[in-house]
Amino acid sequence: MIDPVSLGHHVHDLRAGRGLALSALAGKAGVSVSMLSAIERGEKTPTVVVLSRIADGLGLPVSRLLADLEADRVIVRRAAEQDHVTEPGGWHRTVLTPVVPGVNFEWIRTTLPPGCDAGGFPAYAPGSHEFVAVESGELTLGVGDTEYVLAAGDSVYFPADTGHSYANRTGNPCVYDVAALIMRSRSAG
Structure with a gap:
């Protein structure tokens, strides 16, 4: 299972590594700044659609965005x-x-x-x-x-x-x- 906090830190690090402000990535991804901020803080788990948009905004395939984050093949969403x-x-x-x-x-x-x-x-x-x-x-x-x-x-x-x-x-x-x-x-x- 992908930990939302780990995913959020990873998205933040990728964004910062590209020199993108939060608003710049939000604009490129077509995601609201508040949603992106909540994801980076690990407070919100993105849907497949939102995750795909973030990956596109970072210029990555979703699989590369999530590389090394998947700890389990079974993913439960409560x-x-x-x-x-x-x-x-x-x-x-x-x-x-x-x-x-x-x-x-x-x-x-x-x-x-x-x-x-x-x-x-x-x-x-x-x-x-x-x-x-x-x-x-x-x-x-x-x-x-x-x-x-x-x-x-x-x-x-x-x-x-x-x-x-x-x-x-x-x-x-x-x-x-x-x-x-x-x-x-x-x-x-």
Whole structure:
């Protein structure tokens, strides 16, 4: 398991070694200064997406960023460590998966209140995949120009290299899980 404090010190040392201010790396990585600062202090464990962005900002592959930090092949993410995010519009998502070096996979549980449209998401890089399973309520999933209405217990797969959207058009809450393998272009270096 990767110790968040060790990871934070390592990210700090790599940033300092490149002569980058905290705000400069945050800008290059597309991560907020407060998030990056919390990671460097070991107070926050980054998601796979955030870790990938930091690695890109440092000009490193994720595997090199995490080299020598992985002490165990089993990575546990306790419920208290999960990222809980309330988005504009009142919808809520929880990132359930731990960070796994070299794997761009996330499992996210989302709750959409009645009548909530979470909006559209851009196409990811070719080779990206999403699996969606509806736990409760009804979800309207848009993939490209087609909409799919999914009820509790339904699931779907789609290549995520096309634009997609999520909406709850009913009067009841909707809870669904997204398992996503998102490919990203890597910067050279």
